[in-house]
Amino acid sequence: MRDAAQGPWREYTRHAFVEGLKDGTLPRAAFLHYLRQDYVFLIHFSRAWALAVVKSETHAEMLTAVATVNALVAEEMQLHIGICEAAGISQDELFATPERPENLAYTRYVLEAGYSGDLLDLLAALAPCVMGYGEIGTRLAAEATSDTYRDWIDTYAGDDYQAACRAVGELLDSALTRRLGADFRSAPRWERLCRTFRTATELEVNFWQMGLTP
Numbered sequence: 001m002r003d004a005a006q007g008p009w010r011e012y013t014r015h016a017f018v019e020g021l022k023d024g025t026l027p028r029a030a031f032l033h034y035l036r037q038d039y040v041f042l043i044h045f046s047r048a049w050a051l052a053v054v055k056s057e058t059h060a061e062m063l064t065a066v067a068t069v070n071a072l073v074a075e076e077m078q079l080h081i082g083i084c085e086a087a088g089i090s091q092d093e094l095f096a097t098p099e100r101p102e103n104l105a106y107t108r109y110v111l112e113a114g115y116s117g118d119l120l121d122l123l124a125a126l127a128p129c130v131m132g133y134g135e136i137g138t139r140l141a142a143e144a145t146s147d148t149y150r151d152w153i154d155t156y157a158g159d160d161y162q163a164a165c166r167a168v169g170e171l172l173d174s175a176l177t178r179r180l181g182a183d184f185r186s187a188p189r190w191e192r193l194c195r196t197f198r199t200a201t202e203l204e205v206n207f208w209q210m211g212l213t214p
């Protein structure tokens with residue numbers, strides 16, 4: 001799926017916003033604005049993973065989806081709450097953040113993929129978010145030249161997040177095999193799933209771009 005989205009994937013994982021996190025040149029105001037939007041993003045992203053529980057067909061699928069909901073709500077959103085609190089933004093203020101259109105477009109696209117499709121359609125839309133941040137985290141942990149955004153980088157480079165990426169990768173592989181067969185890349189649906197993955201990747205690029213314009 002990533003091979004089918006090469007151009008957008010590179011724009012996503014090497015966006016100017018990401019490079020600013022790496023070398024610490026990203027303005028603090030842009031980072032906090034992004035983080036507030038991302039908190040709202042994670043609310044809807046958690047809802048989409050909860051929909052993955054609804055669309056599961058096996059206990060193993062349910063387990064991974066439920067673990068992802070928990071990791072988002074109990075861990076990743078805590079990072080946002082903690083950083084914002086330290087910057088003087090209360091939880092009430094954070095929760096009341098007005099949603100930017102780029103944010104709304106992305107999360108509702110993902111939810112819609114799940115509402116009208118099956119688990120595969122939903123996972124194809126969810127995968128770029130999970131896997132992209134996993135890639136960005138490991139690269140920045142190795143290449144960062146500043147400690148300014150170290151907390152953020154360490155969250156995505158850390159063992160917990162990386163383990164979640166592996167679990168989601170295994171879920172996607174097994175869900176594809178179960179529904180389309182071992183040769184799922186030759187199935188008629190494959191191309192459309194790749195297109196969904198690509199669109200979600202493009203929406204990630206727009207999300208970073210939004211982050212640069214508070």
Ligand SMILES: Cc1ncc(CO)c(N)n1
Binds near residue numbers: 038042076
């Ligand atoms: C926009 C966006 N994509 C992916 C992630 C990773 O969960 C995130 N926190 N925000």
